Amino acid sequence: MEELIYTKTKTIQPGKSSGFCPGCMHDTIIKLIGEVLEELDIADKTISCTGVGCCGLFMEYIDYDYIQCAHGRASAVATGLKRGNPDKIVYSYQGDGDFASIGLAESISAANRGENITVIFVNNGIYGMTGGQMAPTTLVGMKATTAPKGRNPEEHGYPMHICEMLDTLTAPVYLERTSCNTPANVIKTKKAIKKAFQNQIDGKGYSLVEIVTSCPTNWGLSALDSLDYLEQKMLPEFPLGVIRDR
Amino acid sequence: MxxxxxxxxxxxxxxxxxxxxxxxxxxxxxxxxxxxxxxxxxxxxxxxxxxxxxxxxxxxxxxxxxxxxxxxxxxxxxxxxxxxxxxxxxxxxxxxxxxxxxxxxxxxxxxxxxxxxxxxxxxxxxxxxxxxxxxxxxxxxxxxxxxxxxxxxxxxxxxxxxxxxxxxxxxxxxxxxxxxxxxxxxxxxxxxxxxxxxEWAAVGHQLGSRAWINPGGWDNILYENCxxxxxxxxxxWADEAEAELYKVEDAEVIITSYGISARISKSAVDALRAEGIKAGLVRAKTVFPFPNKAYDAINYDICKGIVDVEMSIPAQFVDDVKIAVDGRAPITTVLRSAGNMLSKGAIIDAAKAML
Amino acid sequence: METNICIAGFGGQGVMTIGKFLAQAVTDSTELNTVFFPTYGAEQRGGTANCFVVIADGEVGTPKADFMDDLIVLNNPSLNKFIDTLKPGGNLFINDTIVTDEIKRDDINIIRVPGTEKALELGNGKVLNVIMLGAYIGYTEVFPVDVMWSTIEHKLAKKASLLPLNKAAFDLGLEYGRKNK
Missing domain, CATH: 3.40.50.970 (Thiamin diphosphate (ThDP)-binding fold, Pyr/PP domains)
Incomplete structure (x- = not known):
């Protein structure tokens, strides 16, 4: 007897595949979100508000409602959408340039108002789509096309810790940092995503999952080597775990 | 009411x-x-x-x-x-x-x-x-x-x-x-x-019939068609442009404007008429689409000139007026800016100078 | 018919209230048209404040005419700033208590009202504006006196305890306006 033990999430359009680079973790995260939406049975009332950059590359292939937002503004767009449709499920999906640089005011303000939305913040420490420029989360010493000698604290300051910054606010209910570098961490990430959506369903308020990921292409590493880099360099700077859970 | x-x-x-x-x-x-x-x-x-x-x-x-x-x-x-x-x-x-x-x-x-x-x-x-x-x-x-x-x-x-x-x-x-x-x-x-x-709004849909709020992307042909x-x-929209024509038919001088400036201009038209001067007003109520056709109502055989009135230095509205008038009459401007109100007197003086 | 009025003074003297009450009375109780146009300095308090009111039987054109029919000034800077905008034969209402600068025109009607002094005598300096409003209506009768009072009454409905004070101030102003005719 054959037993079906795995099928692709139905939230991906049939026959479509992603355009992400080999080793990119966006794919994994989009899949996890899709699985969570199916498990919570909310795919038909969920809307993704997606930032600009590689995080927007999935717009062609997901099968539920989708709003492409201006660069950095996804948290503001999600605010407006959720306020007018409080019974729908609204999440923003934003990279580090989008969320933590150009959109920082919108990101922090939505958290500070305690909007009842879910935020998936993908942090790989670099700009992907535009070609490896320095991000607010770029590690000290890490090379970028706009910091060819590597991030220099005297000139560029230090990596920005979004979860810890948001933890200074009163309103957010759930902040967790996860990664997708190992199967165990992928499972933890899915659990975190599910909790962040469940909080919204329960009307609890603002939930954010920061997912530390790799960018083999712009880090100049193979997919496998980038996992080592993530483990050895990124995770010490961005330690995983629950920062707040109310 | x-x-x-x-x-x-x-x-x-x-x-x-x-x-x-x-x-x-x-x-x-x-x-x-x-x-x-x-x-x-x-x-x-x-x-x-x-x-x-x-x-x-x-x-x-x-x-x-x-x-x-x-x-x-x-x-x-x-x-x-x-x-x-x-x-x-x-x-x-x-x-x-x-x-x-x-x-x-x-x-x-x-x-x-x-x-x-x-x-x-x-x-x-x-x-x-x-x-x-x-x-x-x-x-x-x-x-x-x-x-x-x-x-x-x-x-x-x-x-x-x-x-x-x-x-x-x-x-x-x-x-x-x-x-x-x-x-x-x-x-x-x-x-x-x-x-x-x-149908099109992002309010949640069954899988397979999603709404896609799409301000652009990668498909050049798709977006050119947009x-x-x-x-x-x-x-x-061209035919839906709106304008007010006030005492235009027999006007020897036309004042043209929009918004608050047009309101002051209308007072100037009344003051000029009270002096026996045949003045008229063309006021744009929509500035896009621009009411080009309203300027065809001017009798260019008797109209000696057009006074563009706006609270902007340099003048901006006048660029659209020039296209609409298309050389049929000379155009002058009466302008204030930076929060200074237009004076009715200045409009009256400019209109008289056209005659 | 079109009457252009300018009211000017310090912020806090109730300049805007005079203008708004006039426009409200026209709207509520007449067939006339009106526009109230406020202009403020950048300061929230204590700066200069002035406003313009137009009352007309036809369409109101410019909300701020080049020249005024009536000018109500509550302090010296306002007098000097606006005196030249008053038409020949126009009416100048001054708060005589503190407007002490020389008036260098002899082609206008001057209605002197000891507004601040009388307001303080009534026990509340804030009714200066109601005294000046009373004087303006009493002198010009731009619309009937009872129209103005019923608007004030209506506007103060939520502060009914202040009505007797304001009635006294309004009547006092009316008297000054009428006896200056």
Missing amino acids: ERVLMKGCEAIAEAAVRSGCRFFAGYPITPQNEIPEYMARRLPEVGGQFVQSESEVAAINMVYGNAAGGVRAMTSSSSCGISLKSEGVSYCAMARLPIVYVNVSRGGPGVGTIQPAQQDYHQATKASGNGGFRMRVFAPATVQEAVDMTYAAFDYADKDRNPVLVLADGVIGSILEPVVLPPQKTEEEVAAIKDSKS NKDADAMYQS
Whole structure:
């Protein structure tokens, strides 16, 4: 007897595949979100508000409602959408340039108002789509096309810790940092995503999952080597775990 | 009909609510603060939502998200704040989202002055953001017109699925005048408007029939076709341009203007007529589409000249007037800017100088 | 018929209230048209404040005319700023208590009202504006006196305890206006 033990999430359009680079973790995260939406049975009332950059590359292939937002503004767009449709499920999906640089005011303000939305913040420490420029989360010493000698604290300051910054606010209910570098961490990430959506369903308020990921292409590493880099360099700077859970 | 005395900004806000607006996001800036302040009080009374946003940029993007969810949504600002909304308005134009926004304009460029001016004409009519999109732009000259235009703006926005701009100024925003308010749409009507958008709006759909609010991407052919569709719509508006013609038929001198300047110009026409001088007024009520045909009503055999009146230095409106007049009469300008009010006397003097 | 009125003084003297009450009375109780146009300095308090009111039987054109029919000034800077905008034969209402600068025109009607002094005598300096409004209506009768009073009464409905004070102030102003005719 054959037993079906795995099928692709139905939230991906049939026959479509992603355009992400080999080793990119966006794919994994989009899949996890899709699985969570199916498990919570909310795919038909969920809307993704997606930032600009590689995080927007999935717009062609997901099968539920989708709003492409201006660069950095996804948290503001999600605010407006959720306020007018409080019974729908609204999440923003934003990279580090989008969320933590150009959109920082919108990101922090939505958290500070305690909007009842879910935020998936993908942090790989670099700009992907535009070609490896320095991000607010770029590690000290890490090379970028706009910091060819590597991030220099005297000139560029230090990596920005979004979860810890948001933890200074009163309103957010759930902040967790996860990664997708190992199967165990992928499972933890899915659990975190599910909790962040469940909080919204329960009307609890603002939930954010920061997912530390790799960018083999712009880090100049193979997919496998980038996992080592993530483990050895990124995770010490961005330690995983629950920062707040109310 | 019952008249009520209302401040321009508050009347605009009330007209929006009566037209079914149920979301407003905005950021403080003089001279339009009474719009968000009024909305903060009024929208909760009708089950709507008000958000004081962290910036004008955030405000327009909240409106983008709210309109994407099928709600009638509005924002307002003044001049330099309107500049900050440019990107968001451009996104609405490409994603074909119906929104209404109001510019209670002040002096410029830069931070300019907080007093009334009309220095955003080109921005409003030609380039409200990147990408060469167009919008209907209404230019009220009285509080009553500001009410009527705002009320209608939401219908136009929904019909076109495009942004609509009400281009007011600091005078219209701050004066109190008696107005007759339009009827308030019932909650059933407001709900029906939202429901009518449920096919394209991002309100959740069965897998396989998703809504996609799409301000652009990678498919060059798809987006060129979007540009073509939009252009066809912009061109279809030409016959819907609105203008007021006042004592134009026998006029030997024409004063042309829009908004608050046109109102002062009309007083000048009356004063000139009282002196026996045959003056007339062509007033643009929509500045996009521009009422080119209104200028064909001028009798160029007897009209000795045209006086363009606007509260902007350098002149901007005059560029569209030149196209409409097309060399049929000489044009001069009467201008103030940076918050200085036009004087009726200066308009009268300029008109006499044309004769 | 079109009457252009300018009211000017310090912020806090109730300049805007005079203008708004006039426009409200026109709207509520007449067939006339009106516009109230406020202009402020950047200061929230203590700066200069002035406003313009137009009352007309036809469409109101410019909300701020080049020249005024009537000018109400509550302090010296306002007198000097606006005196030249008053038409020949126009009416100048001054708060005589503190407007002490010389008036260098002899082609206008001057109605002197000891507004601040009388307001303080009534026990509340804030009613200066109601005294000046009373004087203006009493002198010009731009519309009937009872129209003006019923608007004030209506506007103060939520502060009914202040009505007797304001009635006294209004009547006092009316008297000054009438006896200057």
